[in-house]
Amino acid sequence: MKCAEFLHELTNYLDGVLDDTTKVELENHLSWCHNCYVVCDTTKKTIEIYRDSQLYELPDDLRGRLRSAIMVKCQQQKKRGPQGV
Amino acid sequence: MGAIQNKLEGPVSEELALVQAAKRGDDSAFEELVRRYDRNVFRIAQHITQNREDAEDVVQEAFLKAYGNLAQFQEQSKFYTWLVRIAVNEALMKLRRRKPERTVSLDEDIKTEDDSLPREIADWSPNPEQQYTQAELREILSKTIQGLPPGFRTVFVLRDVEGLSTEETAAALELSVPAVKSRLLRARLQLRERLGKYFQRRESGNGKNGDIASGDGNQ
DSSP states (O other): OOHHHHHHHHHHHHTTOOOHHHHHHHHHHHHHOHHHHHHHHHHHHHHHHHHTSOTTOOOHHHHHHHHHHHHHHHHHHHHHOGGGO | OOOOOOOOOOOHHHHHHHHHHHHTTOHHHHHHHHHHHHHHHHHHHHHHHOOHHHHHHHHHHHHHHHHHTGGGOOTTSOHHHHHHHHHHHHHHHHHHHHOTTSOOOTTOOOOOTTTTSOOOOOOBOSSGGGGSOHHHHHHHHHHHHHTSOHHHHHHHIIIIISOOOHHHHHHHHTOOHHHHHHHHHHHHHHHHHHHHHHHBOSOOOOOOOOOTTTSSSOO
16 A cells, blocks of 8 residues: 555544555555655644644533523524414 | 445334324424424534524425424434425525625536635644544534535535435435535535644645645545
Protein backbone atom coordinates (compact mmCIF):
# COMPACT_ATOMS: atom_id res chain seq x y z
CA MET A 1 0.00 0.00 0.00
CA LYS A 2 1.25 3.48 -0.88
CA CYS A 3 0.71 6.65 1.17
CA ALA A 4 -1.98 7.98 -1.17
CA GLU A 5 -3.90 4.71 -0.81
CA PHE A 6 -3.53 4.86 2.94
CA LEU A 7 -5.06 8.36 2.93
CA HIS A 8 -7.90 7.13 0.76
CA GLU A 9 -8.72 4.40 3.29
CA LEU A 10 -8.04 6.44 6.45
CA THR A 11 -11.66 7.36 7.15
CA ASN A 12 -12.85 3.78 6.63
CA TYR A 13 -10.06 2.56 8.90
CA LEU A 14 -10.87 4.97 11.71
CA ASP A 15 -14.55 4.13 11.38
CA GLY A 16 -13.79 0.41 11.62
CA VAL A 17 -15.43 -0.50 8.31
CA LEU A 18 -12.44 -1.83 6.36
CA ASP A 19 -12.42 -5.38 5.08
CA ASP A 20 -9.79 -7.61 6.74
CA THR A 21 -7.37 -7.72 3.80
CA THR A 22 -7.22 -3.94 3.38
CA LYS A 23 -6.93 -3.49 7.14
CA VAL A 24 -3.90 -5.79 7.29
CA GLU A 25 -2.28 -3.96 4.35
CA LEU A 26 -2.95 -0.61 5.97
CA GLU A 27 -1.59 -1.65 9.35
CA ASN A 28 1.45 -3.09 7.64
CA HIS A 29 1.99 0.27 5.93
CA LEU A 30 1.63 2.05 9.27
CA SER A 31 4.20 -0.21 10.85
CA TRP A 32 7.00 1.19 8.68
CA CYS A 33 5.74 4.57 7.38
CA HIS A 34 6.24 7.05 10.18
CA ASN A 35 4.50 9.95 8.43
CA CYS A 36 1.33 8.00 7.82
CA TYR A 37 1.43 6.65 11.35
CA VAL A 38 1.56 10.22 12.68
CA VAL A 39 -1.25 11.39 10.39
CA CYS A 40 -3.40 8.45 11.46
CA ASP A 41 -2.68 8.92 15.15
CA THR A 42 -3.19 12.69 15.20
CA THR A 43 -6.37 12.43 13.10
CA LYS A 44 -7.73 9.97 15.63
CA LYS A 45 -6.77 12.34 18.45
CA THR A 46 -8.45 15.23 16.62
CA ILE A 47 -11.72 13.30 16.53
CA GLU A 48 -11.43 12.25 20.18
CA ILE A 49 -10.60 15.76 21.37
CA TYR A 50 -13.66 17.21 19.63
CA ARG A 51 -15.87 14.37 20.81
CA ASP A 52 -14.81 14.77 24.42
CA SER A 53 -14.61 18.56 24.41
CA GLN A 54 -18.10 19.42 25.65
CA LEU A 55 -17.98 22.29 23.21
CA TYR A 56 -21.28 24.16 23.03
CA GLU A 57 -22.99 22.44 25.93
CA LEU A 58 -26.47 23.78 26.59
CA PRO A 59 -26.50 25.32 30.10
CA ASP A 60 -29.32 24.02 32.33
CA ASP A 61 -31.04 27.37 32.87
CA LEU A 62 -31.09 28.18 29.15
CA ARG A 63 -32.21 24.65 28.44
CA GLY A 64 -35.20 25.01 30.74
CA ARG A 65 -36.14 28.37 29.20
CA LEU A 66 -35.89 27.03 25.66
CA ARG A 67 -37.99 23.99 26.45
CA SER A 68 -40.72 26.08 28.07
CA ALA A 69 -40.74 28.44 25.11
CA ILE A 70 -40.94 25.53 22.67
CA MET A 71 -43.87 23.95 24.49
CA VAL A 72 -45.76 27.27 24.75
CA LYS A 73 -45.31 27.85 21.01
CA CYS A 74 -46.41 24.29 20.26
CA GLN A 75 -49.62 24.91 22.21
CA GLN A 76 -50.23 28.15 20.30
CA GLN A 77 -49.61 26.36 17.03
CA LYS A 78 -52.04 23.61 17.97
CA LYS A 79 -54.76 26.18 18.69
CA ARG A 80 -54.15 27.94 15.39
CA GLY A 81 -54.37 24.68 13.49
CA PRO A 82 -52.02 22.89 11.09
CA GLN A 83 -51.51 25.81 8.69
CA GLY A 84 -49.37 27.64 11.24
CA VAL A 85 -46.03 26.03 10.32
CA MET B 1 -4.49 1.80 16.63
CA GLY B 2 -8.10 0.83 16.26
CA ALA B 3 -11.39 2.27 15.16
CA ILE B 4 -13.16 5.08 16.97
CA GLN B 5 -16.17 3.98 18.98
CA ASN B 6 -19.50 5.69 18.44
CA LYS B 7 -21.06 7.03 21.61
CA LEU B 8 -24.69 7.58 20.64
CA GLU B 9 -27.12 4.74 20.13
CA GLY B 10 -30.38 5.33 21.96
CA PRO B 11 -33.23 2.85 22.32
CA VAL B 12 -35.02 3.28 19.01
CA SER B 13 -38.28 1.54 19.96
CA GLU B 14 -38.72 3.84 22.93
CA GLU B 15 -38.23 6.81 20.62
CA LEU B 16 -40.84 5.45 18.24
CA ALA B 17 -43.36 5.00 21.07
CA LEU B 18 -42.84 8.65 22.05
CA VAL B 19 -43.27 9.79 18.46
CA GLN B 20 -46.48 7.81 18.09
CA ALA B 21 -47.86 9.21 21.35
CA ALA B 22 -46.92 12.74 20.26
CA LYS B 23 -48.68 12.16 16.93
CA ARG B 24 -51.82 11.25 18.86
CA GLY B 25 -51.61 14.63 20.58
CA ASP B 26 -49.73 13.73 23.76
CA ASP B 27 -47.65 16.86 24.35
CA SER B 28 -45.79 15.39 27.29
CA ALA B 29 -44.43 12.74 24.90
CA PHE B 30 -43.25 15.50 22.56
CA GLU B 31 -41.69 17.33 25.50
CA GLU B 32 -39.80 14.14 26.30
CA LEU B 33 -38.44 14.14 22.73
CA VAL B 34 -37.34 17.74 23.24
CA ARG B 35 -35.61 16.74 26.47
CA ARG B 36 -33.94 13.85 24.71
CA TYR B 37 -32.47 15.81 21.81
CA ASP B 38 -32.30 19.50 22.70
CA ARG B 39 -28.64 19.34 23.67
CA ASN B 40 -27.72 17.63 20.40
CA VAL B 41 -29.69 20.11 18.30
CA PHE B 42 -28.11 23.04 20.13
CA ARG B 43 -24.61 21.67 19.62
CA ILE B 44 -25.18 21.00 15.92
CA ALA B 45 -26.75 24.44 15.44
CA GLN B 46 -23.94 26.27 17.16
CA HIS B 47 -21.32 24.35 15.23
CA ILE B 48 -22.97 25.36 11.96
CA THR B 49 -23.97 28.94 12.78
CA GLN B 50 -21.06 29.70 15.12
CA ASN B 51 -23.42 32.02 16.95
CA ARG B 52 -25.10 31.38 20.28
CA GLU B 53 -28.30 33.36 19.65
CA ASP B 54 -28.77 31.77 16.26
CA ALA B 55 -28.30 28.36 17.83
CA GLU B 56 -31.01 29.13 20.42
CA ASP B 57 -33.37 30.17 17.62
CA VAL B 58 -32.58 27.05 15.64
CA VAL B 59 -33.43 24.83 18.62
CA GLN B 60 -36.83 26.48 18.97
CA GLU B 61 -37.60 26.59 15.27
CA ALA B 62 -36.48 23.02 14.61
CA PHE B 63 -38.63 21.54 17.38
CA LEU B 64 -41.58 23.72 16.43
CA LYS B 65 -41.32 22.59 12.82
CA ALA B 66 -41.01 18.98 13.91
CA TYR B 67 -44.12 19.40 16.07
CA GLY B 68 -46.09 20.98 13.24
CA ASN B 69 -45.04 18.35 10.72
CA LEU B 70 -45.16 15.27 12.90
CA ALA B 71 -48.01 13.82 10.85
CA GLN B 72 -45.72 13.80 7.79
CA PHE B 73 -42.91 12.00 9.57
CA GLN B 74 -42.41 8.56 8.02
CA GLU B 75 -41.64 6.09 10.74
CA GLN B 76 -39.23 4.04 8.63
CA SER B 77 -36.47 6.50 9.51
CA LYS B 78 -35.33 7.57 12.95
CA PHE B 79 -37.01 10.62 14.43
CA TYR B 80 -33.62 11.97 15.46
CA THR B 81 -32.27 11.82 11.88
CA TRP B 82 -35.39 13.62 10.65
CA LEU B 83 -35.03 16.24 13.38
CA VAL B 84 -31.36 16.75 12.53
CA ARG B 85 -32.28 17.36 8.90
CA ILE B 86 -34.75 20.06 9.94
CA ALA B 87 -32.22 21.61 12.33
CA VAL B 88 -29.40 21.63 9.75
CA ASN B 89 -31.66 23.37 7.23
CA GLU B 90 -32.69 25.98 9.79
CA ALA B 91 -29.07 26.54 10.78
CA LEU B 92 -27.94 26.94 7.17
CA MET B 93 -30.72 29.46 6.61
CA LYS B 94 -29.47 31.48 9.58
CA LEU B 95 -25.98 31.38 8.20
CA ARG B 96 -27.15 32.58 4.79
CA ARG B 97 -28.97 35.47 6.37
CA ARG B 98 -25.92 36.42 8.37
CA LYS B 99 -23.48 36.07 5.49
CA PRO B 100 -25.50 37.05 2.43
CA GLU B 101 -22.37 37.92 0.51
CA ARG B 102 -21.40 34.27 0.42
CA THR B 103 -23.42 31.41 -0.89
CA VAL B 104 -23.84 28.94 1.90
CA SER B 105 -24.81 25.48 0.89
CA LEU B 106 -23.68 21.95 1.45
CA ASP B 107 -22.60 21.79 -2.17
CA GLU B 108 -20.14 24.64 -2.17
CA ASP B 109 -16.62 24.27 -0.86
CA ILE B 110 -15.31 21.45 -3.00
CA LYS B 111 -12.16 23.01 -4.37
CA THR B 112 -9.32 20.78 -5.37
CA GLU B 113 -8.43 17.27 -4.42
CA ASP B 114 -5.28 18.57 -2.79
CA ASP B 115 -6.66 21.11 -0.37
CA SER B 116 -6.79 18.69 2.53
CA LEU B 117 -3.71 16.62 1.93
CA PRO B 118 -1.38 16.64 4.91
CA ARG B 119 1.48 19.06 4.63
CA GLU B 120 2.47 19.18 8.26
CA ILE B 121 3.35 15.80 9.66
CA ALA B 122 4.98 16.69 12.98
CA ASP B 123 3.83 14.52 15.85
CA TRP B 124 1.80 15.89 18.75
CA SER B 125 2.66 15.87 22.41
CA PRO B 126 1.14 13.04 24.41
CA ASN B 127 -2.23 14.25 25.80
CA PRO B 128 -1.87 17.61 24.01
CA GLU B 129 -5.18 18.90 25.32
CA GLN B 130 -3.77 18.90 28.84
CA GLN B 131 -1.39 21.73 27.96
CA TYR B 132 -4.36 24.08 28.04
CA THR B 133 -7.09 25.00 30.48
CA GLN B 134 -10.62 23.88 29.62
CA ALA B 135 -11.51 27.42 28.56
CA GLU B 136 -8.42 27.77 26.37
CA LEU B 137 -9.06 24.40 24.80
CA ARG B 138 -12.66 25.28 23.98
CA GLU B 139 -11.47 28.52 22.41
CA ILE B 140 -8.92 26.66 20.29
CA LEU B 141 -11.42 24.02 19.17
CA SER B 142 -14.09 26.57 18.42
CA LYS B 143 -11.75 28.83 16.44
CA THR B 144 -10.34 25.88 14.53
CA ILE B 145 -13.65 24.39 13.44
CA GLN B 146 -14.92 27.86 12.49
CA GLY B 147 -12.26 27.97 9.80
CA LEU B 148 -13.77 25.00 7.96
CA PRO B 149 -16.34 25.52 5.20
CA PRO B 150 -19.90 24.95 6.54
CA GLY B 151 -20.35 21.79 4.47
CA PHE B 152 -17.26 20.21 6.02
CA ARG B 153 -17.97 21.18 9.59
CA THR B 154 -21.56 20.00 9.35
CA VAL B 155 -20.49 16.52 8.22
CA PHE B 156 -17.77 16.39 10.89
CA VAL B 157 -20.16 17.41 13.65
CA LEU B 158 -22.85 14.92 12.69
CA ARG B 159 -20.45 12.00 12.21
CA ASP B 160 -17.72 12.59 14.74
CA VAL B 161 -19.26 14.72 17.48
CA GLU B 162 -22.86 13.48 17.45
CA GLY B 163 -21.99 9.94 16.39
CA LEU B 164 -24.48 9.55 13.52
CA SER B 165 -23.58 6.77 11.09
CA THR B 166 -22.38 7.63 7.59
CA GLU B 167 -25.78 6.56 6.22
CA GLU B 168 -27.70 8.64 8.78
CA THR B 169 -25.50 11.65 8.04
CA ALA B 170 -26.11 11.19 4.32
CA ALA B 171 -29.88 10.97 4.93
CA ALA B 172 -29.92 13.99 7.24
CA LEU B 173 -27.95 16.14 4.77
CA GLU B 174 -29.47 14.67 1.61
CA LEU B 175 -26.00 13.81 0.36
CA SER B 176 -24.69 10.56 -1.11
CA VAL B 177 -22.65 8.24 1.09
CA PRO B 178 -19.46 8.81 -0.99
CA ALA B 179 -19.96 12.59 -0.67
CA VAL B 180 -20.23 12.27 3.11
CA LYS B 181 -17.10 10.11 3.26
CA SER B 182 -15.10 12.47 1.10
CA ARG B 183 -16.09 15.53 3.12
CA LEU B 184 -15.50 13.74 6.38
CA LEU B 185 -11.97 12.81 5.35
CA ARG B 186 -11.18 16.38 4.34
CA ALA B 187 -12.76 17.84 7.44
CA ARG B 188 -10.80 15.49 9.69
CA LEU B 189 -7.52 16.17 7.88
CA GLN B 190 -8.01 19.94 7.84
CA LEU B 191 -8.86 20.03 11.53
CA ARG B 192 -5.89 17.82 12.30
CA GLU B 193 -3.58 20.11 10.40
CA ARG B 194 -4.93 23.27 12.04
CA LEU B 195 -4.85 21.80 15.55
CA GLY B 196 -1.24 20.80 14.98
CA LYS B 197 -0.28 24.45 15.50
CA TYR B 198 -1.35 24.15 19.12
CA PHE B 199 -0.64 20.53 19.89
CA GLN B 200 2.69 19.80 18.22
CA ARG B 201 5.59 18.45 20.18
CA ARG B 202 7.77 21.36 21.18
CA GLU B 203 11.10 19.61 20.66
CA SER B 204 12.47 20.16 17.19
CA GLY B 205 14.85 18.33 14.93
CA ASN B 206 13.54 14.79 14.77
CA GLY B 207 13.81 15.04 11.01
CA LYS B 208 10.58 13.19 10.44
CA ASN B 209 8.53 15.99 8.96
CA GLY B 210 7.61 15.58 5.36
CA ASP B 211 4.80 15.50 2.87
CA ILE B 212 3.10 12.16 2.43
CA ALA B 213 1.05 13.50 -0.43
CA SER B 214 4.10 13.68 -2.64
CA GLY B 215 5.98 10.59 -1.58
CA ASP B 216 5.35 6.91 -1.45
CA GLY B 217 6.37 6.34 2.09
CA ASN B 218 10.06 7.15 1.91
CA GLN B 219 11.28 7.47 5.42
